[in-house]
Amino acid sequence: MENRRMHPGRIVLSLYELIKNSAIVFIFLFVLRGGSDAVWVVAGRWIFIAAISISILNIVLSWWRTTYRLESDSVQIDSGVFSRKHRNVPFRRVQNVNRQVPAVLRLFGLTSLTLETGADGEDASVKFPAVTKAEAARIEEALDGYRRERMMAAQTVTGAESMEGEASEIQEPLPEKVRTIHFTPELKDVLKASFLSFSFIALIPVLATVYSNIDDFIDIESRAEGFLSFLTGSGVVLGITIALFAVAAIAFGIIRTYLKYGRYEISSDDERIYIRRGVLTEQSLSVRKKNVQAVQITETPLKRLLGLAEAKLVTVGSFEDNLEDISSLYPFLQKQRAVELVGELLPDIEVLDGMERLPKAGLTVRMLRFPFIAVIATVALFFWRPDFPFVPDWPLLAAALFAFTYLLRYFDYRNTRYAIRGPFVQFRKGGLWRETFLSRREKVIEAAVSQSWLQKRFGVATIGTTNRAKPVHVEELKDLPGAAAEQFDRWYTERKPELIRADGEAEPWKTLQSES
Amino acid sequence: MEVDIREPEGRISKKAVTVWRLSNSIRHGIMLLVFAGLIIAGNRFGWWDWAMTVLWILGGLTILSAVYSIFIEPVILQRTWRYGADEEFVKLRHGVITVQHQTVPMTKVQYVGLEQGPLLRKFGLYTLTVGTMGSNHSIPALPEQEAKEFRNRISRLARIREEDE
Known part of the structure; x- marks a missing residue:
């Protein structure tokens, strides 16, 4: 296949980012110090102009010099203006695929596409910062095509020699990609979401910023004083103002939540899970089901009250910061x-x-564990002795802290549950925030059992699991009976041989690879 | 009641006690010097009283910690360390107050390595590191012969693969 370049929209995107990043320097040098003749300002201007010119040249050249090529089982990327860099990323290493469409790209009908691999460091992902939607689809199809071929090959190999349960599934004609939509939010979901996410609180910093910005130009404060006394002067006016503010806040919250969670879609086919969200900036993610290492279900106190929960997929590929929470299935x-x-x-x-x-x-x-935080806080309170109006004396504060600590411990005890059955392990814990963790034995990359001196006295122990993720996902469950900890150890170490084979079967290409 | 989990057999070198004693003495010596320096400086320049109190407390704690980690901990730690590997798992067990049992499946082992700092070199010992996709575990103070054998054994059993999924 031929070498291709990114869409020229890539240049526009880079220029946009350049302008965004250098705007402050520009304003400082040319507007705020506009009249200045000081040597450093003049020099700064020339340096700025030189730097910008070089950056623009670099943007164009690096677009020109970056090419990619799709092979049947890998993608080849050449980049670098002077020193060339060649990367070869085999499709089998690609864990997740995600797309992000920021507003700038949307204008051109483009999208960005990122292939996440399990690797570390800067080569962890392959990013196509600006490609047409059709091209993105072509890249994803190349990935899928590779997978289909692999399955086909697996079919001929396993069909010949194996008669196991899995085989019959593979024998069937290759599944057409049928996507089932599992979830899209209705209006009431969005309303619930906006109420729960307390988005309207976000209005306060926005207002504060607006206020302080305006305050720079107009002296609000003195005017506000008159305004305030007008407000507090009459109960009716005050009431109306509060009501107006509340309505504005709620409307703001709903809009914000709608923009984020309004167009949410969770769908899946045989191999992958697709999550799409966002109204203005569209984000989408596709994860191979086999790459989901564990599931975490979180219930915040408020959500528990309303019987809601958030399920999150723990996967191998890393995400860029702002994509982190996309691996969550609709949080409400x-x-x-x-x-x-x-x-x-x-x-x-x-x-x-x-x-x-x-x-x-x-x-x-x-209950016997030493309450470090409460004790340290009490010592601090003893020396500091805070003296604020409405704040009770330090002994009362300390007592409240201790009561809270022990109450939380009790809640945590009440909430904690575990199950180790078949190939599954499941923990639930948490005092106010409740978290449930589910995984399978093959997905657990390390198991640990530990027992402190205190636990030994009472015949309990701590068990822990580690799952692949970035960073690794570590779960720990404290104070379960010693016998259960032993059972956990046996559950992990005494895998029956057929289970190990099942693990291998989950990735037929792996054996295929080593045979060829 | 102690958790009854089959323990691996391998023990680490007896010399580990001496190595740990030395390294912990050096570490605590440096910490004590720093605190002594700070206390002298504090007296000289008249720092706040509470800062001096904190310094004295920290210094005292360092002395207690030194006694524990020079005279008591190394012996028990050496005596309780166990490591081993069967066909399917690398197993480690260690800990003085809290006993840890760790199990790493061979299939998840990504690399094994040997390390040797100046102190360990003096005693002809190695630290063996077993790395998985997520974390790594060290077996401290193995004699050269055993360290190399164990490394070879793990890398043979794990048949460190090119492919990850």
Whole structure:
């Protein structure tokens, strides 16, 4: 296949970023110090102009010199203006694919496409900063095509020698890509989301910024004083103002939430899960089901009150900062629906019912642990002795802190549950925030059992799992019975041989690769 | 009641006790020197009283920690360290107050390496590091022969692969 360049829109995008980043320097040198003849200002201007010219030249040249080529099983990228760099990224290393359409690209009908690999460092992902939608689809198809071929090859190999359960599935004609849409929010979901995300609180910093900006030009403060006394002068006016503010805040919250969660779509086909969201800036993510290492279900106190929960996929590929929370399935689902959704999307992971509770000894150990934070805070309070109006004296504060600490420990004890069954492991914990973690044995890359001196006295232990993610996802469950910890260790170490084979089968290409 | 988990057999070198004693003495010596310097400077320049109190407390804690980590900890740590590898897992067990059992499947091992700092070199010992996709684990103070054998054994069993998924 031929070498291609990014869409020229790439240049526009880079220029836009350049302008955005250098605007402050420009304003400083040419506007604020516009009249200045000082040597450093004049020199600064020339340096600025030189730097900008070089940057623009660099943007154009690096666009010109960056080419990519899609092979049947990899993508080749050449880049670098003077020193050339060649990268070869095999498709099999691609973990997740995500697209992001910022407003600038949207104007040109373009999109950015990122292929995430499991690697570390700067080569962790392959980014196509600006390609047409058709080209993005072509790249994704190349990925899919490779996968289909691989399955086909796997079929001929396994068809010949293996008669296992999985084989029959592969024998069937290759699945057409049928995407099932699992979830799109309705209006009431968006309303609930905007209420729950407390987006309207975001209005306060926005107003504060606007206020301080205006304040620079007009002396609001003196005017505001008159305004304030006008407000407080009459209860009716004050009431109306508060009501207006509340309406504005709620409207703002709904709009903000709508922009983020309004067009949400969770869909999947046999191999991948697709999440798309965003009204103005569109973001989408596709994850291979096999790459989902674990699922985490989080319930904040408020969500618990309303019976909502957020399910999040723990995956291998890393995300850029602002994409981090896209791996979450819609954060404002009914808990039951969230659990169902996990089941629908990931046939590999099962949500177990009837988890075990901690033994009484677990509670004892928790209560006996030294309350470091409370003690240190008490010592600090003792010396500092805060003296504010409405704040009670330090002994009362310290007592409240201790009560809170122990209450949380009790809640945590009450909430904690675990289940280790078949290939699944499942933990739930948390005092006010409640988190459930689900994974499979093959996805756990390390297991740990530990027992402190105190735990030994009461016959309880701590177990822990590590899953691949970036950074690694570590889960720990404290104070479960010693026997359960032993069971956990056996569960992990005494895999039956067929289970290991099943693990291998999950990636037929792996054996294929080593045979060829 | 102690958790009953099959323990691996391998033990680390007895010389580890001496190595740890030396390294902990050096570390605590430096910390004590720093605190002593700060306290002298504080007296000289009349720092706040509370800052001096904090310095004295930290200095005292350092002395306690020195006694523990020079005279007590190395012996117990050396005695309780166990490591081993069977066909499927690398297993580690260690810890003085909290006993840790770690299990790493061979299939997830990404690399094994040997390291040797100046102190370890003096005693002919190596630290062996087993790295997985997410973290790494060290077995401290193995004699050269054992360290190399264990490294070769793991790299043979793990058949460190080109492919990751």
